[in-house]
Amino acid sequence: MKLVLETKNINKHFHKPKDFHVLKDISFGVREGEFASIMGKSGSGKSTLLYVLSTMDTDYTGELYLGNQLITGKSHQELSRIRNKNIGFVFQFHYLLSEFSVLENVMLPAKKLGEKSTAAIERAAHQKLEMLHIDHLAQQRASRISGGEKQRVAIARALINDPTILMGDEPTGNLDSQNSENVFTIFKNLKEKQGLSLLVVTHDEDFAKRTDRIIEMEDGMIIKQ
Amino acid sequence: MINWSVILGIAKTHLLTKMKSTATATLGVTFGIGAYITLVSFMTGLNAMLDDLVLNQTPHIHMYNEIRPSPTQPVALYDDFKEAFNVVHSIKPKQNQKKIHNALPILNYLKKQPNVKGATPQLRAQIFYLSGSIELGGNLIGVDIMEEVRLSNIQDNIVEGTPKALDTNDNGILLGAGLADKMSLSVGDRVQVSTVAGNIFPLKIVGIYQSGIAEIDNVQSFANLKTVQRILGEAENYVTDINIKLLHIDDAQPMARRLEKQFNTKAIDINEANAQFETGSDIRNLITYAVSITLLIVAGFGIYNILNMLIYEKMKDIAILKATGFSGKDVQLIFMSQAMIIGFIGGVLGLLIGFVLSKIIDQAPFETEALPTISTFPVNYNVAYYVIGITFALISTFVAGYLPSNRAKKIDPVEIIRGT
Numbered sequence: 355m356k357l358v359l360e361t362k363n364i365n366k367h368f369h370k371p372k373d374f375h376v377l378k379d380i381s382f383g384v385r386e387g388e389f390a391s392i393m394g395k396s397g398s399g400k401s402t403l404l405y406v407l408s409t410m411d412t413d414y415t416g417e418l419y420l421g422n423q424l425i426t427g428k429s430h431q432e433l434s435r436i437r438n439k440n441i442g443f444v445f446q447f448h449y450l451l452s453e454f455s456v457l458e459n460v461m462l463p464a465k466k467l468g469e470k471s472t473a474a475i476e477r478a479a480h481q482k483l484e485m486l487h488i489d490h491l492a493q494q495r496a497s498r499i500s501g502g503e504k505q506r507v508a509i510a511r512a513l514i515n516d517p518t519i520l521m522g523d524e525p526t527g528n529l530d531s532q533n534s535e536n537v538f539t540i541f542k543n544l545k546e547k548q549g550l551s552l553l554v555v556t557h558d559e560d561f562a563k564r565t566d567r568i569i570e571m572e573d574g575m576i577i578k579q
Numbered sequence: 580m581i582n583w584s585v586i587l588g589i590a591k592t593h594l595l596t597k598m599k600s601t602a603t604a605t606l607g608v609t610f611g612i613g614a615y616i617t618l619v620s621f622m623t624g625l626n627a628m629l630d631d632l633v634l635n636q637t638p639h640i641h642m643y644n645e646i647r648p649s650p651t652q653p654v655a656l657y658d659d660f661k662e663a664f665n666v667v668h669s670i671k672p673k674q675n676q677k678k679i680h681n682a683l684p685i686l687n688y689l690k691k692q693p694n695v696k697g698a699t700p701q702l703r704a705q706i707f708y709l710s711g712s713i714e715l716g717g718n719l720i721g722v723d724i725m726e727e728v729r730l731s732n733i734q735d736n737i738v739e740g741t742p743k744a745l746d747t748n749d750n751g752i753l754l755g756a757g758l759a760d761k762m763s764l765s766v767g768d769r770v771q772v773s774t775v776a777g778n779i780f781p782l783k784i785v786g787i788y789q790s791g792i793a794e795i796d797n798v799q800s801f802a803n804l805k806t807v808q809r810i811l812g813e814a815e816n817y818v819t820d821i822n823i824k825l826l827h828i829d830d831a832q833p834m835a836r837r838l839e840k841q842f843n844t845k846a847i848d849i850n851e852a853n854a855q856f857e858t859g860s861d862i863r864n865l866i867t868y869a870v871s872i873t874l875l876i877v878a879g880f881g882i883y884n885i886l887n888m889l890i891y892e893k894m895k896d897i898a899i900l901k902a903t904g905f906s907g908k909d910v911q912l913i914f915m916s917q918a919m920i921i922g923f924i925g926g927v928l929g930l931l932i933g934f935v936l937s938k939i940i941d942q943a944p945f946e947t948e949a950l951p952t953i954s955t956f957p958v959n960y961n962v963a964y965y966v967i968g969i970t971f972a973l974i975s976t977f978v979a980g981y982l983p984s985n986r987a988k989k990i991d992p993v994e995i996i997r998g999t
Contacts, residue, residue: 401997405993405996405997408902410901410902410992410993411993430906430907431906431908434901434904434905434906434907434909435904435906437902437903437904438903438904438905439904443902443903445902445996449895449898449899449902449996450899451896451899451900452896453592453593453596454592458592462585462589462900462903463903463904465582465584465585465588466582466585466903466904466905466909467904468582468585511903515904523996
């Protein structure tokens with residue numbers, strides 16, 4: 355099956371406060387339509403790996419492919435564009451822009467991409483919000499909604515440009531069990547109904563067990579996948 | 580690819596949600612620019628008025644015969660002493676007539692020159708004003724009054740009566756205001772003048788002349804050229820001074836040098852006559868600009884500070900924008916456009932406030948004995964100052980915005996999101 359994301363021999367060092375080899379020879383891939391999770395103890399390098407994969411962290415050696423295209427070595431400008439178009443990102447803390455309305459938060463990445471008219475983007479945003487059952491919040495200020503709702507808005511925002519892969523850094527880490535369940539169901543649906551690839555870093559074993567594949571990390575190495 | 584509508588939309592939202600900081604920063608610029616406009620309009624207005632006061636008294640070129648020693652003494656003509664070091668004691672001024680030789684042909688020649696706006700003959704006479712047994716020393720200047728009106732601002736200084744009244748009256752005099760005060764005379768009265776030779780003439784006061792400079796007003800009066808020639812008992816070609824007004828003031832110096840050579844008289848140009856005055860104006864301008872620029876720099880620091888704080892507060896937002904695909908340059912443009920919006924709005928408001936304050940100053944009464952023609956404070960509404968004001972507002976906010984926005988550009992989203 356086709357790989358949407360592939361790494362070859364990725365190594366990364368932290369230089370401060372002293373030299374630390376945080377990622378050691380990471381080589382793996384995420385297939386199209388796969389729901390993979392990365393597990394590991396704190397300090398095992400799983401989040402660091404995710405940020406390398408997200409193209410935000412460029413300080414590494416090795417090769418990163420996104421849909422068979424080599425990403426490593428591209429300029430920041432190009433990486434921004436790739437991130438905008440191909441990668442959706444959900445964080446542990448919802449990270450919405452608090453001054454903007456829910457709808458504007460969702461629309462922003464699509465406006466930046468600029469491939470559709472504003473009206474079309476607004477339609478798409480409403481559609482994403484409806485899919486996550488939060489369309490009634492569209493005009494609310496992002497700072498006025500609950501934590502679980504914020505995370506769903508963040509997912510809607512990650513999906514607005516129809517990315518090839520959705521990445522999550524402990525997306526349920528800050529939510530109660532009911533909301534965690536909601537988020538998991540949403541992810542599951544996205545995979546099953548839309549064939550989206552997902553890669554989620556998590557501490558939550560129950561969450562991880564229900565994904566297609568668990569990638570386990572320890573001391574900067576993949577020990578099981 | 581820069582998507583301006585998105586960037587400006589975000590900038591607008593930031594500015595509107597932080598209304599207090601935005602207002603503070605904008606007001607900083609507004610006051611800076613407003614103060615600059617007010618100050619510069621008022622100061623240059625005042626400068627122009629003082630310039631006029633003195634410079635309009637002086638013609639562009641003034642020709643007269645100077646009493647001075649001959650530059651080459653007779654001994655220099657003697658071949659035997661050519662190689663010697665000659666010392667001449669007790670040098671006396673050269674015997675010379677006061678009148679300009681061939682004054683009328685010179686006047687005709689000058690009037691034909693293309694860069695000359697006009698040339699007027701004057702006759703300066705030392706006289707005494709008689710008031711009972713009191714003799715007041717002074718000058719009587721014979722002029723061609725209608726030409727003077729055309730070429731200088733003498734009309735502004737005639738506080739009572741008209742120049743026309745002098746022109747039509749062969750025995751008329753425009754009496755200095757200080758003299759009129761001292762002798763308790765007013766328009767319609769008669770004043771007796773006595774020449775140095777002792778001849779007494781009665782003249783009718785047709786007007787009062789007040790230049791605003793007491794030293795002049797206490798000694799100087801004007802009469803028709805012919806009247807003064809008659810009082811002195813001189814012919815019609817007896818002229819002691821020629822005043823020349825040029826079309827371009829810059830021609831004054833070379834032309835003065837040329838006339839000196841051509842007619843063998845002394846010719847002083849306006850810059851030479853008012854050298855120290857120029858220095859005064861320059862220093863006043865310098866102070867105006869120093870104060871204005873200080874105000875604008877203070878406003879600039881205000882903007883720098885507020886943007887810096889805004890960026891600190893918006894660290895997470897910047898990280899999230901970058902994570903969702905905004906480049907560092909986009910983020911920089913968001914904050915730069917905020918600075919520029921503040922600069923533009925603040926600048927335009929500042930221009931308006933400056934204009935309104937100038938208007939108010941312009942209306943404020945300013946009456947002084949020294950300046951008969953002025954009843955309110957002088958203000959200079961030069962468009963150039965408004966252009967400079969808005970330009971400086973934009974430049975200073977650009978600089979103040981550039982440094983913080985450059986910091987925002989370089990923020991590493993991973994560091995913020997991971998909280999390290």
